[in-house]
Each structure stands twice: as structure tokens, then as C-alpha cells.
Amino acid sequence: MNQDEKLSIIKDILLTDEREFTSSIEKKIKSLEKTINEKEKLSNKVDPIIDDKLNNFIKEIPKTLGPTITKTLKEEIKNSQDAVVEALFPIIGKMIKRYIQHEMKLLSDKINTQVNNTFSFKGIFRKAKSKASGVNESDLILQELSNTKIEQVIIIEKGSGIVLAEFSKNKTTDEDMVAGMLTAIKSFVEDAFKKESQNLQHIDYDLYHIHLQNFSSFYIAVVISGAYNIIYQDKLEDKILDFTSKQKVSDILNNKELITQKLEDFFNNDNI
Amino acid sequence: MITSKKIVLIGHFGVGKTSLIRRFVENTFSEDYKVTIGVHISKKTIEIAEDESVSFIIWDLEGQDDIKKTRVSYLLGTHAFIYVFDLSRPSTFENLKNEVNYLHENYSKTPLKVVGNKVDLVNKEYLAQYNDKFDDLVDLFVSAKNGSRVESLFSKLAKELI
Numbered sequence: 001m002n003q004d005e006k007l008s009i010i011k012d013i014l015l016t017d018e019r020e021f022t023s024s025i026e027k028k029i030k031s032l033e034k035t036i037n038e039k040e041k042l043s044n045k046v047d048p049i050i051d052d053k054l055n056n057f058i059k060e061i062p063k064t065l066g067p068t069i070t071k072t073l074k075e076e077i078k079n080s081q082d083a084v085v086e087a088l089f090p091i092i093g094k095m096i097k098r099y100i101q102h103e104m105k106l107l108s109d110k111i112n113t114q115v116n117n118t119f120s121f122k123g124i125f126r127k128a129k130s131k132a133s134g135v136n137e138s139d140l141i142l143q144e145l146s147n148t149k150i151e152q153v154i155i156i157e158k159g160s161g162i163v164l165a166e167f168s169k170n171k172t173t174d175e176d177m178v179a180g181m182l183t184a185i186k187s188f189v190e191d192a193f194k195k196e197s198q199n200l201q202h203i204d205y206d207l208y209h210i211h212l213q214n215f216s217s218f219y220i221a222v223v224i225s226g227a228y229n230i231i232y233q234d235k236l237e238d239k240i241l242d243f244t245s246k247q248k249v250s251d252i253l254n255n256k257e258l259i260t261q262k263l264e265d266f267f268n269n270d271n272i
Numbered sequence: 273m274i275t276s277k278k279i280v281l282i283g284h285f286g287v288g289k290t291s292l293i294r295r296f297v298e299n300t301f302s303e304d305y306k307v308t309i310g311v312h313i314s315k316k317t318i319e320i321a322e323d324e325s326v327s328f329i330i331w332d333l334e335g336q337d338d339i340k341k342t343r344v345s346y347l348l349g350t351h352a353f354i355y356v357f358d359l360s361r362p363s364t365f366e367n368l369k370n371e372v373n374y375l376h377e378n379y380s381k382t383p384l385k386v387v388g389n390k391v392d393l394v395n396k397e398y399l400a401q402y403n404d405k406f407d408d409l410v411d412l413f414v415s416a417k418n419g420s421r422v423e424s425l426f427s428k429l430a431k432e433l434i
């Protein structure tokens with residue numbers, strides 16, 4: 001082997017490896033190129049990693065960021081209480097209101113079914129009124145919500161429930177039936193609470209409030225529509241006391257015509 | 273002139289108190305039985321003479337198999353009682369004398385009518401066996417179903433009350 005031959009062999013060996021090496025690198029670069037260039041292929045590989053990291057991060061938030069967030073919130077709330085209250089009030093207020101409304105409804109349903117089951121009083125007022133005026137019941141309900149009015153005043157004999165005198169602005173109910181029912185309810189309730197001194201003073205029926213005021217041999221029932229509160233009740237009580245004492249009602253109980261006239265003179269307005 | 277009078281019907285369950293009132297007030301009758309709970313009030317005005325009317329405010333009480341259990345406050349101020357029993361059910365009149373006596377003793381001033389209802393369901397022979405028992409206790413045999421003597425029960429009462 002001469003020099004040249006030897007050299008050629010070495011060259012061969014060396015160059016073959018180099019060529020192979022080069023082509024392998026070339027392949028790798030091409031595939032890298034491919035991977036980088038094709039976004040999808042890249043994200044396929046990267047997404048799972050990011051997802052993983054992100055999941056971990058979220059899991060760790062309470063530990064890592066939690067205290068900071070809470071602290072910030074606390075400070076925010078402290079520094080701007082009014083704003084927070086304002087923001088929360090409608091939500092909490094509504095929740096509480098709804099809860100109370102619900103409870104009240106349950107309670108009033110219970111009372112109503114009890115009263116309806118016990119006494120056939122059903123819609124006696126509004127139905128009669130609706131019939132008489134030709135206005136439908138739901139319109140009446142809305143109308144009735146607006147202002148306080150004395151609808152009817154009945155002087156009723158205790159025990160028998162017989163009407164001694166009556167005054168009403170629009171003759172819509174049968175006072176004899178109302179007086180009978182009221183007396184029955186009154187007896188029932190007062191019996192249930194046994195104590196003789198205990199008197200039923202007030203019945204709510206549908207949108208009517210029936211104010212009851214006791215005297216020795218009779219009681220006076222005032223049917224009121226609209227808002228009825230303690231202040232009104234108080235004034236009404238005084239007005240009735242005024243009426244009975246000034247007009248000496250106890251002395252004229254047997255004179256239906258005379259009491260009726262006096263009742264009308266006294267109650268024919270909504271002033272109390 | 274109109275005078276109002278409180279009338280109370282008493283008697284056991286299902287003897288026909290509610291039916292008698294409906295016959296008198298609305299002139300109707302129904303076979304189905306709806307138990308009266310608490311008190312029902314109805315009203316009917318009848319004329320007994322020219323310019324003379326009586327308004328009956330009628331209290332229909334829930335039935336009680338023992339008259340002593342009736343809520344006393346419901347009976348206050350009553351102008352007349354109608355005690356009803358069921359002619360077709362002897363259990364509703366086996367204690368008749370005691371129950372009537374109880375009313376006489378406790379409400380001696382209040383007029384009382386004792387009526388046997390559902391007379392449409394029984395015949396003469398049946399009634400005859402109870403002759404002795406009914407003789408001086410019972411005022412009338414009536415029927416809410418066919419209306420027999422219901423009107424006369426109330427018009428008699430009206431006249432006695434004026």
C-alpha cells in the first residue's frame with residue numbers, strides 16, 4: 001500500500017462517518033424545523049405541560065395567593081364599607097325578605113285555612129263588593145291597598161251576635177251574617193284562651209281589618225280597608241270611645257233607628 | 273218592622289241539621305254529606321204579618337254526640353233552639369229525654385223545638401213503636417229531603433218569638 005492508497009482508505013473511513021453524522025444532524029434539524037414550524041404539533045406537546053402546571057397552580061392558590069387575596073379583600077371591605085354594604089344589601093335583603101315573606105305566607109295560609117275551615121266567611125266582603133260594583137276582584141285588591149277607609153261600623157249584641165245598629169258607606173255585605181260570624185269567631189277564640197279578661201280585638205280578613213271594641217253588653221266592629229297600623233288603631237279606639245260616651249249608646253240600645261242615625265252622623269267620613 | 277232572632281240547631285252528627293237549614297234558606301237538598309266544622313251562619317227573613325217580619329240568624333253548629341260538649345259560648349243569647357234527631361237511626365234518639373232535659377234545665381227561658389228528621393225514610397208502623405217515647409218530647413216530624421213541614425217549623429217558631 002502506498003501513501004496515496006493509505007490516505008484514501010483513511011479518508012474513506014473518516015468521510016463516511018462524517019457524512020453519516022451530517023445526514024443524521026440534518027434529519028434532526030429538519031424534524032425540529034417541522035415541529036417548531038407546525039404550531040399544532042408544538043402545542044400538542046406543550047399544552048399538556050402547561051395544563052399540568054396550571055392545575056397545580058390553581059390547586060396551590062389558597063396556599064400561595066390565598067392570604068394575600070384575603071388580606072386585600074379585608075382591607076378593601078374595611079376601607080369602603082358603604083360600597084360593600086350597598087353591594088350586598090340587595091342580595092342579603094332580598095334573601096331575608098323572601099325568607100320572611102315565605103314564613104309569613106305559610107303562617108297566614110295556615111291561619112286562613114283554619115278560619116276558612118272553621119267559619120264560612122269566604123271572601124264575603126270582596127266578593128259582595130265585586131258583584132255590587134262590577135269591578136273585578138284583583139282590581140279591587142289593588143285599589144284597597146292604597147288608602148285607609150272605614151267601610152262599615154256594626155254595633156253587635158254580645159252573645160247572640162244580633163245587630164243593634166249598622167252603618168256602611170256602600171251597602172255590600174249583610175251585616176247580620178257578618179255580625180254572626182264575628183261573634184262566633186270571637187267566642188271561639190276567647191274560649192280557646194279561656195281567660196275572661198282576654199278579648200279578641202282585631203281580626204284580619206283578606207284585605208280587611210276588623211277592629212273590635214268591647215263594651216259591657218255589646219261590642220263594636222269596624223271594618224277597615226287599606227293600611228291599618230297601631231297609630232290608626234289607637235285613634236279609632238278613641239273615636240269609638242268618644243262616640244259611645246257622647247252619644248250615650250248604652251242608654252239607647254233598644255232604639256235601632258236612633259243609634260243608626262247617630263252612627264251615620266259620626267262615621268260618615270274617613271277622619272279619625 | 274223586622275226583628276232579628278238567633279236560632280241554634282243542635283243534635284248528633286249527620287241527623288240533617290245543615291240539610292234542614294239549606295231546605296229552609298235556599299230550598300235545596302243534597303245527598304252528599306259534608307261535615308260541618310265550627311259554625312255556619314245563614315239568614316232568612318220571613319213575613320209573619322203585614323209589616324211584621326222575623327229575620328232568622330241561624331247558627332249551624334258542628335254535631336256533637338253529647339250535648340254537654342257543645343261550646344257554651346255559641347249558645348249565649350239564643351232566642352230559640354231546634355234540637356234535631358234522625359228518625360231512621362235510633363242511636364240518635366236513645367238519649368232524647370236526657371238531652372232535652374239538659375236544655376230545659378240550662379236554658380229554661382229559651383223556646384225549644386224538638387224535631388225528628390228524615391221522616392221520608394220511615395213508615396207509620398216504624399214510628400208507632402216509638403210512640404210512647406216521642407209523645408210528649410217531639411214537636412214535629414220533618415224531612416229536609418222532601419221539605420215536609422220544614423216551613424211550618426220555622427213559621428211556628430217565628431210566631432212564638434214575637
Ligand SMILES: Nc1nc2c(ncn2[C@@H]2O[C@H](COP(=O)(O)OP(=O)(O)O)[C@@H](O)[C@H]2O)c(=O)[nH]1
Pocket residue numbers: 283284285286287288289290291292302303304305306307308335389390391392393414415416417418
Ligand atoms: N233521606 C233523607 N236524608 C237526609 C235528610 N236530611 C239529611 N239527609 C242526609 O243525611 C246526611 C247528613 O245530613 P247533614 O244535613 O249534613 O247532617 P248534620 O250533620 O246534622 O248537619 C246527608 O247525607 C243528607 O243528605 C232527610 O230529610 N231525608
Ligand SMILES: [Mg+2]
Pocket residue numbers: 289290291306307308332333334335
Ligand atoms: Mg252539618
